[in-house]
Amino acid sequence: MALVLHAGNTNKNGFKALIAAEYSGIQVELVKNFVMGVSNKTPEFLKMNPIGKVPVLETPDGPVFESNAIARYVTRLKADNPLYGCSLIEYAHIEQWIDYASMEIDANLARWLYPRLGYMPYLAVAEEAAISSLKRALGALNTHLASSTYLVGHSVTLADIVMTCNLYLGFSMILVKSFTSEFPHVERYFWTMVNQPNFHKVVGEVKQVDSVPPVPSQKKPVQPKEPAKPKEVKKEPKKEPAKPNVQEVLEEEEEAPKPKPKNPLDLLPPSKMILDEWKRLYSNTKTNFREVAIKGFWDMYDPEGYSLWFCDYKYNDENTVSFVTLNKVSGFLQRMDLTRKYAFGKMLVIGSEPPFKVKGVWLFRGQEIPKFVLDEVYDMELYDWAKVDISDEAQKELVNAMIEDQEPFEGEALLDAKCFK
Amino acid sequence: MALVLHATRTNKNGIKALIAAEYSGVEIEMAKNFQMGVSNTTPEFLKMNPIGKVPLLETPDGPIFESNAIARYVARLKADNPLYGSSLFEYALIEQWIDFASTEIDPNIAQWFYPRHGLKPYFAAAEEAAVRALKRALRALNTHLASKTYLVGHSVTLADIIMACNLYLGFLCIMTKSFTAEFPHVERYYWTMVNLPNFRKVLGEVKQADAVPPVPSQKKPAEAEEPTREPVRSKVEEEVAEKVEELEQGNKLYQWTKVDISDEGNRESVNAMIGEEDAFEGEALPDAKCFE
Numbered sequence: 001m002a003l004v005l006h007a008g009n010t011n012k013n014g015f016k017a018l019i020a021a022e023y024s025g026i027q028v029e030l031v032k033n034f035v036m037g038v039s040n041k042t043p044e045f046l047k048m049n050p051i052g053k054v055p056v057l058e059t060p061d062g063p064v065f066e067s068n069a070i071a072r073y074v075t076r077l078k079a080d081n082p083l084y085g086c087s088l089i090e091y092a093h094i095e096q097w098i099d100y101a102s103m104e105i106d107a108n109l110a111r112w113l114y115p116r117l118g119y120m121p122y123l124a125v126a127e128e129a130a131i132s133s134l135k136r137a138l139g140a141l142n143t144h145l146a147s148s149t150y151l152v153g154h155s156v157t158l159a160d161i162v163m164t165c166n167l168y169l170g171f172s173m174i175l176v177k178s179f180t181s182e183f184p185h186v187e188r189y190f191w192t193m194v195n196q197p198n199f200h201k202v203v204g205e206v207k208q209v210d211s212v213p214p215v216p217s218q219k220k221p222v223q224p225k226e227p228a229k230p231k232e233v234k235k236e237p238k239k240e241p242a243k244p245n246v247q248e249v250l251e252e253e254e255e256a257p258k259p260k261p262k263n264p265l266d267l268l269p270p271s272k273m274i275l276d277e278w279k280r281l282y283s284n285t286k287t288n289f290r291e292v293a294i295k296g297f298w299d300m301y302d303p304e305g306y307s308l309w310f311c312d313y314k315y316n317d318e319n320t321v322s323f324v325t326l327n328k329v330s331g332f333l334q335r336m337d338l339t340r341k342y343a344f345g346k347m348l349v350i351g352s353e354p355p356f357k358v359k360g361v362w363l364f365r366g367q368e369i370p371k372f373v374l375d376e377v378y379d380m381e382l383y384d385w386a387k388v389d390i391s392d393e394a395q396k397e398l399v400n401a402m403i404e405d406q407e408p409f410e411g412e413a414l415l416d417a418k419c420f421k
Numbered sequence: 422m423a424l425v426l427h428a429t430r431t432n433k434n435g436i437k438a439l440i441a442a443e444y445s446g447v448e449i450e451m452a453k454n455f456q457m458g459v460s461n462t463t464p465e466f467l468k469m470n471p472i473g474k475v476p477l478l479e480t481p482d483g484p485i486f487e488s489n490a491i492a493r494y495v496a497r498l499k500a501d502n503p504l505y506g507s508s509l510f511e512y513a514l515i516e517q518w519i520d521f522a523s524t525e526i527d528p529n530i531a532q533w534f535y536p537r538h539g540l541k542p543y544f545a546a547a548e549e550a551a552v553r554a555l556k557r558a559l560r561a562l563n564t565h566l567a568s569k570t571y572l573v574g575h576s577v578t579l580a581d582i583i584m585a586c587n588l589y590l591g592f593l594c595i596m597t598k599s600f601t602a603e604f605p606h607v608e609r610y611y612w613t614m615v616n617l618p619n620f621r622k623v624l625g626e627v628k629q630a631d632a633v634p635p636v637p638s639q640k641k642p643a644e645a646e647e648p649t650r651e652p653v654r655s656k657v658e659e660e661v662a663e664k665v666e667e668l669e670q671g672n673k674l675y676q677w678t679k680v681d682i683s684d685e686g687n688r689e690s691v692n693a694m695i696g697e698e699d700a701f702e703g704e705a706l707p708d709a710k711c712f713e
Contacts, residue, residue, distance in 0.1 A: 049561075050560075050561035050562075050564045050565055051521075051525065051557060051558060051561035052561075059510065059513070061508075061509075061510035062510060062514075064510075064513045064514065064517050065517055065521075066516070066517045066518075066520035066521055066524070067520075068516070068520050069513055069514075069516035069517035069519070069520050070513070070517075072512075072513065072516045073509065073510075073512070073513035073516070076509055076512060076513075077509065087482070088482075088494065088497055088498070089480060089482035089483055089485075089494075091493075091494070091497065092480075092485045092490055092491070092493065092494035092497075093483075093485065093490075095487070095489065095490035095493050095494070096485050096486055096487045096490035096491075097487075098490070099487035099488075099489050099490050099523070100472075100486075100487055102520075102523070102524065103487070103523070104472065107528065120550070121546045121547070121550070123544055123546070123547065125542055125544075126542075126544065126547060129541075129542075136472065137472060139471075140470075140471035140472035140473075141471075143471045144471055327602075331603070
């Protein structure tokens, strides 16, 4: 089985493994049809890497994530690989510069570049700090390279591969000549590396960016490319060198803060029921709850625009300790926070002794449980959900009982009732 | 010649190497009279590490910097060290989790903690992003550890040493029980690790923060040098003030870009030290409480 690398073909973190493979005589294939933001969100992918980041290498023994670790593994597939030096101290120095490339160079480049591309909030002070740190790091690197062609020893090692890939992002996206000329040895080093045959084979022609990306306009936040359609500049080795796909690299660093995509619930036809009015009625009714609030609810309820759902916790036998059970419910309600505009719920913890039963009633905008709730709130799958049939008087009465914290509830005492509004 | 580690004994980045050494039967001496912010700014030190950060290991074959690289070197001093697993694939997984600990856990804890500790400028948006990223990482780690005692295989590896040391700063200074309760497998893992004999030998008794340090007051930025700012200064704040002063002395060796967020001279110095994260990381505050 060949080694399969899950990454796009312009991801500098994927390059590390590919270049290491060239040097080591190892076959690494890029997975077919990889789509950033889509392929790495599937359950199969998350089984390989629970944090869902890219790249991931599939090996006969299992998956490996973290770009440097992947590059190390590929390197070690070849015994006594010169990429790892020829002594223990050389090995240590190689690891030293790999870490340096990641902590000192890459991290600061990211903090400078991504906000300007609109992928992270832009803060002038934070950017200045990142640039200052980067300059410090490049300064030290420059000193080291003053009398060295390679980072360690006298030939390319894994440290050079990782360092060069990290610098590549900088040189092609944000480090202009006037910036890098302060670090002439780093410049010499970089251009020497990217023109080595094994680097050139993977990365293609490299051009230095000629201007720093502008600060994103504060009024219109930059819309990052749709993850489903990564804008991949086709590699035309003879003409324009491919720009690294920052969106891809970003997915390894940060989730592009999706500019609040339109919630499909906002696109539903308007409803006469105003959720906030119900919430106000619920909260402000102190006496005659049944006559005022419950009646008011059914008066304003719009079965076309909203739906009611019962939920029933699937694992009530776990609920043996009262405060743990209550915490579980609190956690659920906290995680529901993102649905506040579209939902109202009551959760009841029932019973005078363990195991406690947890049940609830929820009002959701729309006719279904909103998909984004099922996707984002993992507690949802811990409950059985059933749509309320409001033509059934018994079910309607159950809804009422839950909204008003009726006790006894189905013949039992209530330990607690929590409201989501 | 013995191996000499330049760091304070409570620096969690130095601790990585010390624990690895315990497991590997390697002897490491601490550099004598090491003073943070002073010892690492001398020309001799900068010859060993041009960026002047800490820790640094002196070996018979030359100096090594970057805490993970040092720990790896120490582990490799022992042939076939179980800390490195027993197959190529295990080795890959160990490196994977070392990197995860360094890119997903450590920087996000730092980004959350240091501004609250007054060592970096505080921005609510930046903190929010860091906490979100940290939770995402801890969730993934929690998933992985649900059915495991160790990160890789069935015994301690270098990945566990580095992960535990990175978590150590978090647990000690900013991640309270109500925060970590969402990641019960990570909790179990952490307490198991820090109570293993070789960890305990180096770390001593380990406690969890009981409160998140407050956001520094915006009007009077953390003026670590002014003893009159707080009526009662905790031991922690005094230590921080000391360190800030130490570092300030070292600042003269560097060129600074003026950061325009305040006109406090010391604020400038603190900002300029932002890159000097190693200087503060994991300075395990002997008084386990951070700011009250």
